[in-house]
Amino acid sequence: MKAITPVIALVMLMLITVGMVGIAFVWFTGIFSSSTNKSVLIPPGGAYCDGGDITVRVLNEGSSVITGTDILVADVDGTSVLGTPFMGDMKNYFIGQWKMDETSGIVAMDTSGNGNDGTLKPSCPDCPQWVDAKYKKGLKFDGSNDYTDITNELSSGITDSMTLGGWVRPNAITNYGVMMRPVNGNFWLQWSSTSNYFYGAVFRSDGSDVRANFPAGVPALDKWTHISMSYEKGVLKIFANGVQVGSDSKPVMNVKTMFGSTRIGGGAGGGSGQLNGLIDEVRLYKRSTGDVNIQPGQSAVVINYPGTEGRHATRIGTSTNVAEASVTCA
Numbered sequence: 001m002k003a004i005t006p007v008i009a010l011v012m013l014m015l016i017t018v019g020m021v022g023i024a025f026v027w028f029t030g031i032f033s034s035s036t037n038k039s040v041l042i043p044p045g046g047a048y049c050d051g052g053d054i055t056v057r058v059l060n061e062g063s064s065v066i067t068g069t070d071i072l073v074a075d076v077d078g079t080s081v082l083g084t085p086f087m088g089d090m091k092n093y094f095i096g097q098w099k100m101d102e103t104s105g106i107v108a109m110d111t112s113g114n115g116n117d118g119t120l121k122p123s124c125p126d127c128p129q130w131v132d133a134k135y136k137k138g139l140k141f142d143g144s145n146d147y148t149d150i151t152n153e154l155s156s157g158i159t160d161s162m163t164l165g166g167w168v169r170p171n172a173i174t175n176y177g178v179m180m181r182p183v184n185g186n187f188w189l190q191w192s193s194t195s196n197y198f199y200g201a202v203f204r205s206d207g208s209d210v211r212a213n214f215p216a217g218v219p220a221l222d223k224w225t226h227i228s229m230s231y232e233k234g235v236l237k238i239f240a241n242g243v244q245v246g247s248d249s250k251p252v253m254n255v256k257t258m259f260g261s262t263r264i265g266g267g268a269g270g271g272s273g274q275l276n277g278l279i280d281e282v283r284l285y286k287r288s289t290g291d292v293n294i295q296p297g298q299s300a301v302v303i304n305y306p307g308t309e310g311r312h313a314t315r316i317g318t319s320t321n322v323a324e325a326s327v328t329c330a
């Protein structure tokens with residue numbers, strides 16, 4: 001708390017300042033640091049950090065699309081870095097978004113606009129159940145024979161990078177219990193076969209795979225955890241509740257294309273790999289989020305700026321329709 005107090009004081013000062021001058025966006029400078037990952041989370045405004053590569057992240061809650069113009073100022077060492085080297089909105093790279101907010105019926109709609117709807121299996125009433133979940137409704141899978149089947153080709157939209165994430169609340173550990181996986185299995189987030197760990201994997205065009213295990217107890221039973229993974233340039237990163245908890249890397253290679261249906265809450269076919277628990281707000285993207293873990297409901301603009309030795313000053317000014325801005329030094 002001692003480290004936070006000056007920040008709170010600074011924020012209060014800046015809010016007062018904003019109130020006095022009535023400007024449209026928050027603007028402040030200060031030294032922000034974390035003893036663990038040097039990552040700071042700040043309101044719309046700016047930050048000041050030292051050392052290493054700088055990633056500027058600007059997030060919203062998904063109700064509007066963020067564009068480059070929502071970042072008014074982004075300076076490193078006094079030089080504008082707007083637009084370098086990547087600026088984009090992850091919403092433009094959706095393959096599917098399954099909010100599972102339906103309250104009845106046998107269809108979990110893809111709300112990304114791509115039409116990759118899922119069908120509850122097997123036939124009801126033996127199907128997954130609509131229940132109160134992380135955000136509105138979600139689906140409860142019985143760990144026996146429940147799954148959601150997406151028959152459209154999802155793999156064909158993925159080439160060199162991808163991101164998969166969602167909320168899961170397992171009731172029990174189940175062998176191979178799947179959050180999401182194509183039946184032919186070129187990527188997945190799921191339980192392992194015989195041990196108590198959850199892991200992510202991506203298979204590549206030469207058949208080799210990158211995979212990383214979540215820490216023991218993650219995701220915890222009977223608690224909601226947001227888990228995700230991103231793959232790009234041979235590197236797999238896995239995240240729990242927005243924090244990177246593992247990685248794996250091999251030479252740069254595309255994701256293996258394996259056509260067929262994809263399942264949420266169920267396994268690779270033959271009735272195996274059923275997840276026992278709740279799933280909500282699953283998202284699949286055809287690009288990596290890089291160092292940014294996109295939470296449900298968010299979209300992002302990312303500016304990666306390679307650092308050099310010494311101190312860097314980063315300023316961000318954002319428009320009022322931005323929910324969060326942050327700076328990471330690594």
Ligand SMILES: [Ca+2]
Nearest residue numbers: 126127142146
């Ligand atoms: Ca069932």
Ligand SMILES: [Ca+2]
Nearest residue numbers: 099100135137
């Ligand atoms: Ca939901």
